[in-house]
Amino acid sequence: MLNRLVHHLRNSGQFSKRIKKRYETFWLDSEAEHIRNTPMSQNDSIEKWKAAPYWQRRLSNKYNAREFAKMHGCQVPDLYWKGADIETIDFSKLPPYYVIRPTVGHSCNLVFVMDNGQNLFDKKHYQHDEIKAILKREITKNQSLEFLIEEFLKTEDGLYTIPTDYKFYCFNGEIACLYAINRLSPKSGYGTFYDENWNQLKKVQFNYPPIANQKAPACFKEMVETAKTLSKSYDMFVRIDLYATSKGCVFGEFTPTPSMGMNFTSFGKKLMIRYWDKYCCGYI
Structure with a gap:
């Protein structure tokens, strides 16, 4: 009974509903896969990129996402x-x-x-x-x-190891928070939330246990600028994953429905909705 109550509290509320609604709108559509998997190029005009309903679906294809990032002057892996x-x-x-x-x-x-x-x-x-x-x-x-x-991107220290994930939760050019995850495997690691000035925030999601004394990467300013640039072009809420590497900030991917809106704390849900209503009002 208690577990069901905890599950309900973590996976309910306006933010969860909006993410689930976006998922249904994006992907339960007969044209969804065609839009996502049509190859795009960094040399295509922004008008061509946006010439489709909910064009952001193109960026859920990781090759297209690379091209979009390159078009905006961002570094990507070779x-x-x-x-x-x-x-x-x-x-x-x-x-x-x-x-x-x-x-x-x-x-x-x-x-x-x-x-x-x-x-x-x-x-x-x-x-x-x-x-x-x-x-x-x-x-x-x-x-x-x-x-x-x-x-395989080397860390800022020049090491080949599983990189730290920097996940920026963005709203039309504004950063609500970022999640710095010291990953041990795809589903394990430690992470802490920060604002765009590297001030620690309360927990936004329950995914990973927190870790103390994380240091901002040397290219953190570049990461913040990259996240804001890509987010502004994306138009609506999106999570942008970036890496701090030996060659600076490198783009990872876009995530339009992070965790399907689940496992967010009460603080996290309020934070997301506040930014959504202020900077993406009326957007799905």
Whole structure:
């Protein structure tokens, strides 16, 4: 009984309702996948990017999101390979450190953070044929899916390790908060919330236990500017994931329905709604 009550309190309220409504509007639509998976280029005009209902759906394709970020002058990881014909991947030409991720997905599913044959996310070693078999199996399930093989970004200290996630909750150019997560795996880690001046905030979500004495990254000012620039162009609420690397701030991805609006604290829900009503009033 108590668990059901806690679940209800965490997953109810106006913010949760708005996120669920957005999900239904974005994805329970016959044109949704076509809009998301139509390839776009950084050289396309902004008018072409926005020439679709709820055009932000294009940016839920991670390749399109890269191109959109590049169009706005943001750094992205180097791209080694892109496609659906998995047999054309030549692993002999890849460096010992690289990242594989799908163009569509969430929660780090099907992401390989490779360090000399080991996926740092699950601590398992993979032969190249094993990776190919996994990717090909997913392609058969979704003909619109592609995979990206990208640069493994080094930390500001020059290390190859699972990077700290910096998740900016943004409203049309305004930052409500950011979540700095020292990730141990796709579903474990420690994290603390901050404002855009790196002042610690109360917990906004229940996802990870807090960690003390996090230091702002050296490129934090650049990260704040990047988040605001991309958010302003996105128009409506979105979470923007960025990384602090040896070459500065690097774009990760856009998340329009973070956690499906679930697991937010009372403080977090009020914060999100206050920013939504002030800076994105009338937007889905």
